[in-house]
Amino acid sequence: MKTHGRVSNKRVLVEVNNLKKYFPVRSGLFQRISGWVKAVDNVSFHIREGETFGLVGESGCGKTTIGRTLLNLIPATEGEVIFDGRSIFQLSSSEMKKLRHDIQIIFQDPYSSLNPRMTVGQSISEGLRIHTNKSRQEQHEIVSDLLRRVGLRPEHATRYPHEFSGGQRQRIGIARALALRPKFIVCDEPVSALDVSIQAQVLAILRELQKDFNLTYLFIAHNLSVVEHFCDRIGVMYLGKMVELADREELFRNPLHPYTQALMSAIPIPDPRMKRQRVILQGDVPSPLNPPQGCRFHTRCPLAFAKCGEEEPPFKAYGDEHYAACWLLETGEPGASKLRPAELPAENVSVL
Amino acid sequence: MSMSGNTFEPIVELMEETAPPTSGVVMVLKRLMRSPGSMMGLIIVLAFLFISVAADYIAPHDYDAANFEMRRAAPSAEYWLGTDELGRDLFSRLLQGARYSLLVGVISVGIGLSVGIPLGLISGYFGGVADMVIMRLMDIMLAFPSILLAILFVAILGPSLENAMIAIGVVSIPIYARLVRSSTLTVKEELFIEASRAMGANHFQIIFVHIFPNTLAPIVVQSTLQIAVAIQAAAALGFLGLGAPPDVPEWGNMLQKGRTYIISAPHIVVFPGLAIMLVVLGFNLLGDGLRDALDPRIAR
Numbered sequence: 001m002k003t004h005g006r007v008s009n010k011r012v013l014v015e016v017n018n019l020k021k022y023f024p025v026r027s028g029l030f031q032r033i034s035g036w037v038k039a040v041d042n043v044s045f046h047i048r049e050g051e052t053f054g055l056v057g058e059s060g061c062g063k064t065t066i067g068r069t070l071l072n073l074i075p076a077t078e079g080e081v082i083f084d085g086r087s088i089f090q091l092s093s094s095e096m097k098k099l100r101h102d103i104q105i106i107f108q109d110p111y112s113s114l115n116p117r118m119t120v121g122q123s124i125s126e127g128l129r130i131h132t133n134k135s136r137q138e139q140h141e142i143v144s145d146l147l148r149r150v151g152l153r154p155e156h157a158t159r160y161p162h163e164f165s166g167g168q169r170q171r172i173g174i175a176r177a178l179a180l181r182p183k184f185i186v187c188d189e190p191v192s193a194l195d196v197s198i199q200a201q202v203l204a205i206l207r208e209l210q211k212d213f214n215l216t217y218l219f220i221a222h223n224l225s226v227v228e229h230f231c232d233r234i235g236v237m238y239l240g241k242m243v244e245l246a247d248r249e250e251l252f253r254n255p256l257h258p259y260t261q262a263l264m265s266a267i268p269i270p271d272p273r274m275k276r277q278r279v280i281l282q283g284d285v286p287s288p289l290n291p292p293q294g295c296r297f298h299t300r301c302p303l304a305f306a307k308c309g310e311e312e313p314p315f316k317a318y319g320d321e322h323y324a325a326c327w328l329l330e331t332g333e334p335g336a337s338k339l340r341p342a343e344l345p346a347e348n349v350s351v352l
Numbered sequence: 353m354s355m356s357g358n359t360f361e362p363i364v365e366l367m368e369e370t371a372p373p374t375s376g377v378v379m380v381l382k383r384l385m386r387s388p389g390s391m392m393g394l395i396i397v398l399a400f401l402f403i404s405v406a407a408d409y410i411a412p413h414d415y416d417a418a419n420f421e422m423r424r425a426a427p428s429a430e431y432w433l434g435t436d437e438l439g440r441d442l443f444s445r446l447l448q449g450a451r452y453s454l455l456v457g458v459i460s461v462g463i464g465l466s467v468g469i470p471l472g473l474i475s476g477y478f479g480g481v482a483d484m485v486i487m488r489l490m491d492i493m494l495a496f497p498s499i500l501l502a503i504l505f506v507a508i509l510g511p512s513l514e515n516a517m518i519a520i521g522v523v524s525i526p527i528y529a530r531l532v533r534s535s536t537l538t539v540k541e542e543l544f545i546e547a548s549r550a551m552g553a554n555h556f557q558i559i560f561v562h563i564f565p566n567t568l569a570p571i572v573v574q575s576t577l578q579i580a581v582a583i584q585a586a587a588a589l590g591f592l593g594l595g596a597p598p599d600v601p602e603w604g605n606m607l608q609k610g611r612t613y614i615i616s617a618p619h620i621v622v623f624p625g626l627a628i629m630l631v632v633l634g635f636n637l638l639g640d641g642l643r644d645a646l647d648p649r650i651a652r
Contacts (some may be wrong), residue, residue: 071550100552117565123544126561176547197626241403 007260013184014047014070014215019075019079025289030255032089039065042079042241044315047184052210052217054231054248056224056263063220067186070218073158081226083184101131108189110169114161120147120172121157127180146175167198168175171205178209181336184216203230213223213249225267228252233321236260239296240288242315246322256324258301295327303328383645390641392609397576403447404454412440415448415601424617434619437609442620445601446627452602456517457579457584463521468528469571473559475529476536487533490526498523499588506594513596516589520582531574535567535629541646542566569646576639580632587628603628 003041021040024033040062049051069076072088080087088099093127102125103332105114107113114123131171134142144154150171161320162167170190177185187206191199203226221227227234233250236244236259244257262279281300286292292299298308307327315325384390403410412432419439426435432440475486493501505519505626540563548558584605589595590604591611598605603624608622 068546070360073546073549097552105547105550107543107547109543113547115544115566126548126553130552130557174548180551205354215557219483290643 010050012046013049013051014218015082016046016066016070017044017080017082019043019066019069019081020077021062021069022077022256035289038240038291040069041291043164043237043240043242043244045235045245047218049183049216049217050210050214050231052219052231054226054227054234055218055220055237056222056234057237059222059230060239060288062288063222063237063239064188065106066237067188067218067220069098071105072185073105074268094316097134098133101127102183103186104180104182104184105178105188106158106170106173106188106190107190110166110173111161111171114176116161116167119158120164123161123172124157124176124179126176131180140181143175145177147172149178149209151173151201151204167194167202170194170198170202173207174202174209178213181213184218184219186218187248188220191221192221192222199226206230212259225264228267236263238293239285240323241296242323243326244322244324247320247323250319250322254319254322256318256327256329257297257326258303259297259325260324274325295325356417357372362372362387366604369468374451376478377630380645385652387641387644389637390645393634393637393641395639396630397454400450400454400631400634407444407447407451411444411447412443413444414432415440415444416599417441424613424620426617434617435621436606436620437617442623443647445606446623447604447622447651449578449601449606450631452513452596453583453628455521456513457582457635459517460521460524460577460582460586463518464524464528465575468525469532469564471525471529472532472566473536475561477540477555477559477563483533486529490529493523493526499585502585503592503594506589511594513586513602515570516586516595517582517587520585523585524578524582527574527578528571531570532567534628535570536563539563539566540623551575566592571647573639573643576635576642580635580639583635586631595639 019040020038020042022036022038023036024034026177027034033091042060043066044067045053048060048069055066065074068082070083072081076089082088082091083099083103086099088096091099114120118126121140121143128134128139128142131344140157143157147154147156150170152168152175156164161172164172168169170193174190189203190206194202206217207230210217219227219231231244231245231248236251236257238259244255244260245250246256249262252264256263258279264280265279277303281302284302286296286299292309294309294311295301295305295313298304301308311327313325313327313330317323317325318329370515382392390580406457407415417440419435421439422431422435423434423439424437425431425439430444431441433446436442436445454522471486471490475483495502502516502519502525505522506515509518545558545562548562553561569641586595586602587604587607589610590602593608594604596602606624608620610624
């Protein structure tokens, strides 16, 4: 529990309580609301200062929506987000503007995240112009310093985004997020759009900056192996729900939820002789417009039994800071939720 | 270069090979020159601009001096394009008329832009009720043939060249409003808008710093095309007697006057008609060229 210990005594910087975000679905001539997409449904977690909290799950599971809601870029339907002791949904717009100084975001798509008509320097210093009245010279110095920190050169400030590669643009996006010296950065799949070789580079920069500026990250990803090397604690999401949350090492050593186990078995191992059993989930993620009753995962869960389709499992601790939501854990048998491919019906599991 | 620590060093090296930044205007001009059509358009438009400004200095005769002995004279060495029904030099009058056409083009497009762009930005950015109201108003204006609407405005305001310009400008508002709205809808979904919001920018800053500059390319193209439309419309209004007063050498006016002599002295209608055609063609070619030159997808 080394990583856990590193931050467990730090104060909580971000607290998310029972967060819900429903998007209305409109149809018909008068655009009446005909249903709700439950993108985020009752999710709670907290992030400690200096920590990197990973959020993983398939596309459409609501992880990006959580990131956007934390920044108050889209209004939450219910619940609260407490940042540094203040509930951000209750702030006035001028207080919110001040708070934006402390919270920033890095996006997945480095192409769309920079204004093509602004020079790199203008993009990076935008926040400075909004929040401070620093002189041109001061802005220039800050931009130069940031560019150096992300491995670019000060003279790149006068160039336009189209002159840079994806990895370079992503680093410009990081520099922009850093310009205001925030405390907390939401990294929304910052490396998913990049080549693997560039991914390592960007992650190295993020880690170095975290050390230098004492940053706290919410790291959203769909790639478990990236999360494994980068995050201190990890939350696994499925269809708008948090299904498991634990310290990194604990999660990888002892995944409790069948969904987490399936995700883990999908991580490639760079050893061709290594034989292992893979759990391949059948079917697609159900529509969040009409999520399954009971446990949302039961339609695809190889271990589902009657109760799973009837009642929603509680999200509670099974061990030191290890939370999960699964009925198998409630039955009391230790290891009940472990997927043992040999016992499973053949169509649910393929052994590679 | 040491291998430890600086994993991102090699990328920096690569950057040195890229060309120094070129300004946008130079790049667009370079691309414009690749197509002979748009080059021709550019030359016609530049010549037209020059004539509008320098008409007084290059005209061989006084445009307003009547020579009653030489009424409706055919083109000759003295009168290059002949004379009109009062014996005034047609060439000098055409040169003078360029100024009116330019004024019509610039002012009516200016009116269309200054009202249409803000409407389009508001409509596209805020959406909802504002969008609904603005766009339905624009639809109502678009539902009428524009020349009919222009005639209506001139009828209300009274016939004069200024009112014709206003009428043509007002009629073009919905074109710009729709154009800007559609670009705004695309641009506002871009992540850099969200980044800007996350940084605490207000609506005003987002619209003017981020959205407006990114809607400019189609506006530039539409404006050059619209100048051609405005010149045509002014000529049409002039032809109907709803534009400039009869003695003003506006091209549409000249057409209308010459119409009576179309059999006996065709040059009086032919040359103003050709002038209109040439200028409209010039702006259209330039507009088409700009559309290609400003499209970053064709960037090489």
